[in-house]
Amino acid sequence: MNTAELHELGQQLRVDSVRAAAAAGSGHPTSSMSAADLMAVLLARHLRYDFDRPDHPGNDRFVLSKGHASPLLYAAYKAAGAIDDEELLSFRTLGSRLEGHPTPQRLPWVETATGSLGQGLPVGVGIALAGKRLEHTGYRVWVLCGDSEMAEGSVWEAAEHAGYEHLDNLIVLVDVNRLGQRGPTRHGHDLDAYARRFRAFDWHTVEIDGHDTDAIDRAMSEAVSTVGQPTAIIARTLKGKGVHDTEDREGLHGKPLKNADEAIEELGGVRDLRVRVHEPPPARPAHPAGTGTVTLPRWDTGEQVATRDAYGRALAALGTARGDVVVLDGEVGDSTRSELFAKEHPDRFFECYIAEQQMIAAAVGFAARGWVPYASTFAAFLTRAHDFIRMASVSGSGLNLNGSHAGVAIGQDGPSQMGLEDLAMLRAVHGSTVLYPCDANQTARLVATTAELDGIRYLRTSRGATPVIYGPDEEFPVGGSKVLRAGDHDRLTVVAAGITLHEALVAADALSAEGIPVRVVDLYSVQPVDRATLHRAAEDTGCLLTVEDHRAEGGLGDAVSQAFGDGRPVPRLVRLAVRTMPGSATPAEQLHAAGIDAESIAATARLLVEQAVVP
């Protein structure tokens, strides 16, 4: 395509953006119009992509970080022949693949769900890292960002990561249209404000007029030929470009154009240009083979082992068996024990430093390329990446997350380091699996199991050593549980997991010696939960006492309660959980102060039995 044709293509993308939003009665045409020329040149000149084979390993990758500009993306799909005009006009309607914000769950050409700003570049960094460090196929990653989202720290966390890793296969296009949702951005059309920030993070930068197709073309060529650095193309654009009534005007964010027909006419009317996108170069899938058989570490019952140690050792073993497993950590690998993987498989270990959002985003990027990522940090610090985990679930991304240092049981470090809200956070993530093992063999088994699952899988591990209570050949299906104490005359059932499971066992044995038999269930699979076992415990004992090293809201207790959410009779449910703000103290003091140690469990059970609360 020559310059005139590129201009025409840009106009078509604008027209189709206006049409899609008009048909929907909502959407973001003005944010699409500013970036239309960038998209036109990318599509016609630089992108290498086979729309018939979105899984082609040589395909470039495009991420629309400013996901609200989805009309532009869909208009580009139409221009590339991937969708037809009828589908374009189904935008934002029930059942359409063309959602308000793009998601890979519906469209095969979308790498990652966007719509929460400042996430596209971080995920793009992950994809570029996979390309550079693992796949060596030479694909490029193009990310289109808005200028408003440059205020998100996650953008600079990603810039830091990409600059440090010399990701010259990553190119970000910043659509500086100077207008955010409610008015001007901080830096308006000051392109250098963005450029000098990117340069400070060791990027190559180019500043251009984002409506000059020749300049765009030159900048993209320069970016493609830049070695050793990612490139940021900072483009001065006008929001609503091409239509007098919308161009560079405030108050028109996220609204269909008032006079769409006139605007389309001003833009030169409807066109049906078809772009022949460059073919990707030949490439082969890059996942190295492993041994195929997972030889997990084994521990003898009675050994004292921290579940985080078991996690690290199992992860290393899994990495030997499977070549597609990659591990990320937030500069605490000596604590989470992911360093054990790093030592054995340094090429598949990614140190993300203290940057949890970027760690999760990079994991999403790896998952998008078919790798099986395990990302670890303290459970408490996964809250830093909550929005990224949420969006990963919108993407349908397959991530293994590990949160170590769960609960008050960490001891002296105090509440800032204690994972006390992680179960609530992860349970509420759509389609998630939440596991909380209590011993080393159980942990190892679950590490291997989660590699096979879909969606977000969360494994919660503990800092301190706990006794190994299961043999190395015991199986732990997801959605299962283990009944560790049971008799015909159990007066109630204690349901626990992780650190509190051991407290529950001590309490149960003490109670039994006093003539109060209680059942104990190890609910290692917090989500999905073993309804059948809980139902039977309810029928047999009438009362469930849950004990968790976590806040009372959203964790184990609520998971148990939900097992009775189908209208069946509900047993009495009593919850022991962390209801205070802990300070510094030893692990044992912490468990006692929180009322979740063996003594507290036994005291509560006695009270329930003696007060005849339990029949």
Next chain:
Amino acid sequence: MNTAELHELGQQLRVDSVRAAAAAGSGHPTSSMSAADLMAVLLARHLRYDFDRPDHPGNDRFVLSKGHASPLLYAAYKAAGAIDDEELLSFRTLGSRLEGHPTPQRLPWVETATGSLGQGLPVGVGIALAGKRLEHTGYRVWVLCGDSEMAEGSVWEAAEHAGYEHLDNLIVLVDVNRLGQRGPTRHGHDLDAYARRFRAFDWHTVEIDGHDTDAIDRAMSEAVSTVGQPTAIIARTLKGKGVHDTEDREGLHGKPLKNADEAIEELGGVRDLRVRVHEPPPARPAHPAGTGTVTLPRWDTGEQVATRDAYGRALAALGTARGDVVVLDGEVGDSTRSELFAKEHPDRFFECYIAEQQMIAAAVGFAARGWVPYASTFAAFLTRAHDFIRMASVSGSGLNLNGSHAGVAIGQDGPSQMGLEDLAMLRAVHGSTVLYPCDANQTARLVATTAELDGIRYLRTSRGATPVIYGPDEEFPVGGSKVLRAGDHDRLTVVAAGITLHEALVAADALSAEGIPVRVVDLYSVQPVDRATLHRAAEDTGCLLTVEDHRAEGGLGDAVSQAFGDGRPVPRLVRLAVRTMPGSATPAEQLHAAGIDAESIAATARLLVEQAVVP
């Protein structure tokens, strides 16, 4: 103090850090030792602070962003005469004020809880903003950061905010000791890597040897006299400085020194230097008076009003009544309606642009200075700031948070914009209040009420208009509820809030017409929850059907379940909630697809009654 004395003071701070960690058997002496000279010069020469009057409005503010270096902080308190040696050695023990990471809940001189890295500077920006824009008392804010935490995007989000706001009362000291937890940082001793990043965000920077007390002194003087820009002092230091066996060595993070006695000897032994810290200049508290009486907006029943509109109008009215109310927004004030406050009180409105972490951190900073902050964004995007909200609760910070655009009811924009996990996230925050109003008058009342509460108060608002069902004089106490349909023969109780409350009313009226009377409870106070009303409903009807525009985990259903967590008999609990991944569709289509609209409620109620699940 002269140079020699400053050196001695630095050595004392090291010795006391080593002693505190040795006594505790845990803690971070090496991270304290690197920054000891910075702290010595600050304390003896530049800080203006009255330790007897931590609430003195003229006090400078000090934030230890690298909170794990708490031994250094406590050693400084001792040197300033604020604590004695006995208390110093109580470090990290049960009941001690000297926790592993400092928190204002225990110590009056701590501005904000730290320990989750990358949060001290963001909160410091908030305090500096309060000083500059509201209080005009001239205090300076000193923030001591580690180099590892520079990887957190939140640091650059804060740098951007501070640079843009020209906060020349803000000085950050970066302790570049080159070693993180598990090894070298990305940039080692490359001071310029940090300096050029800060400069790109429009900061003044000074690079120094962080063990040269004269250089530190000059740099601090330069920072203090810098106008129109915040200053970053980038200091080259050695971790474990002063002791041969620890200096600049890997593998010693977060551990007491092996040979503490020898180390203390090498550092010159125990000293008891006392620093006379400069007095703060006279200053007056700065909260302007308001009218004192809140004149809330009023709506007539039957009007159609979005609760987000009511929020904005009530906030503006509250701002008129109270001069201490400040409002922050994440560049979506036209959507959350906080713009209505901005229009009436522009001097107390803070546009944080699309930077939710910084918005919450700034709010924490304002709260630390006695202001009453209200921070708004989409409910979905509060997840971005989860770790900041968590840490705010560790601080005991008083924050009002507003999440708009709750649930699938927003319609076409799709899941990235839908707050579906916010109730779970906020309920699990320690000591939080969670409110979810269904109409305009209720919203307005709750906005005014939350100003008087402690801790984290969350108000969830909706995008679309809903009918006003309460009169403007109705009262809505926190922990209350409203029974809107009730009779002697109710077959079950529908518990709803916000958008689903209206669906419940429609369903109840339809069911009633069919001869199935049901009770309807408006559970606007999700936390704390109205146990008494729920207990009575359980006794009267035997079955509670909860309906929420939120994930099934951690929200309204779990809140209701917890009302029966004390061992009493539990009614049947059936939950309608969002269990799928929504796409784009109209609000009505969304509610129907999720199974939480009137039709779904009625169908579920019929099923329960007809199947005789309900007695």
